[in-house]
Amino acid sequence: MSIVFEKPKALTDAQLHYCPGCTHGIIHRLVAECLEELGVTGKTIGVAPVGCSVFAYNYFNCDMIQAAHGRAPAVATGVKRALPDHVVFTYQGDGDLAAIGTAETVHSAARGENITVIFVNNAIYGMTGGQMAPTSLPGQVTQTSPYGRDVEKVGYPLRVCELLSNVDGAGYLERVAVNNVKNIKNAKKAIMKGFKNQIEGKGFSLIEVLSTCPTNWGMTPERALQWVDEAMIPYYPLGVYKDKYADKEGE
Numbered sequence: 001m002s003i004v005f006e007k008p009k010a011l012t013d014a015q016l017h018y019c020p021g022c023t024h025g026i027i028h029r030l031v032a033e034c035l036e037e038l039g040v041t042g043k044t045i046g047v048a049p050v051g052c053s054v055f056a057y058n059y060f061n062c063d064m065i066q067a068a069h070g071r072a073p074a075v076a077t078g079v080k081r082a083l084p085d086h087v088v089f090t091y092q093g094d095g096d097l098a099a100i101g102t103a104e105t106v107h108s109a110a111r112g113e114n115i116t117v118i119f120v121n122n123a124i125y126g127m128t129g130g131q132m133a134p135t136s137l138p139g140q141v142t143q144t145s146p147y148g149r150d151v152e153k154v155g156y157p158l159r160v161c162e163l164l165s166n167v168d169g170a171g172y173l174e175r176v177a178v179n180n181v182k183n184i185k186n187a188k189k190a191i192m193k194g195f196k197n198q199i200e201g202k203g204f205s206l207i208e209v210l211s212t213c214p215t216n217w218g219m220t221p222e223r224a225l226q227w228v229d230e231a232m233i234p235y236y237p238l239g240v241y242k243d244k245y246a247d248k249e250g251e
């Protein structure tokens, strides 16, 4: 019998610890498929964040480093500059990338570092028990906004792709989601492009992936997938926010 579907070799055999219905696992798989299809697993260095995906260093079958909370793009900068022939990516949640790591994110983009950033936006601090994140939606109930996020008191959510689209050094910015098959296929294309850009020396790429946290959203896995469509995508529209080389590719 021929094998038609199997786990990418760029993932280890470790069992993922994510909650049922959490889409971190789907995003791991997409990243691993891209590394394998590009044939670069053996020369890839990933930078794991602090957050639910901290154990990414156990799951990706490439060299991994774990950065302090929010510092992954700074660590990736050093690694990529020291080893420019390697493929370097960060994998970060929204608490990691858009709160404590905002400065590292903006400045690595401004410097046009030749790295690939996988930004997992689940609109909440997952690992620490569901506190409000910079990306929590207006009105969203979290452990620290029990009456819903009040933008008059705590401000508005950060839209990272839109924010970075004004940063000259950023090369490629796309927002995708992994809540249905069509979106997962598009997400893979975007992640693949993010890695290809780096291999072609095109500078800073960030792929924002809208992801679920059924546990802290207080939803079933199925309801969480629907909530991405109903609440997240309207606030965080999917699409390409910047592609510096798009015009030149067609020439």
Ligand SMILES: Cc1ncc(C[n+]2csc(CCOP(=O)(O)OP(=O)(O)O)c2C)c(N)n1
Pocket (backbone or CB within 6 Å): 050, 051, 052, 053, 069, 092, 093, 094, 095, 096, 097, 100, 120, 122, 124, 125, 126, 127, 128, 133, 213
């Ligand atoms: C310097 C520092 N500050 C705060 C924390 C606590 N902390 C750990 S994970 C986390 C938030 C993680 O949320 P996110 O990045 O959105 O990832 P998720 O768990 O949702 O995937 C925080 C605040 C820490 N470990 N280190």
Ligand code: SF4
Pocket (backbone or CB within 6 Å): 017, 018, 019, 021, 022, 023, 024, 052, 122, 126, 127, 212, 213, 214, 215, 216
């Ligand atoms: S707490 Fe949320 S983000 Fe973390 S593993 Fe569970 S569902 Fe996923």
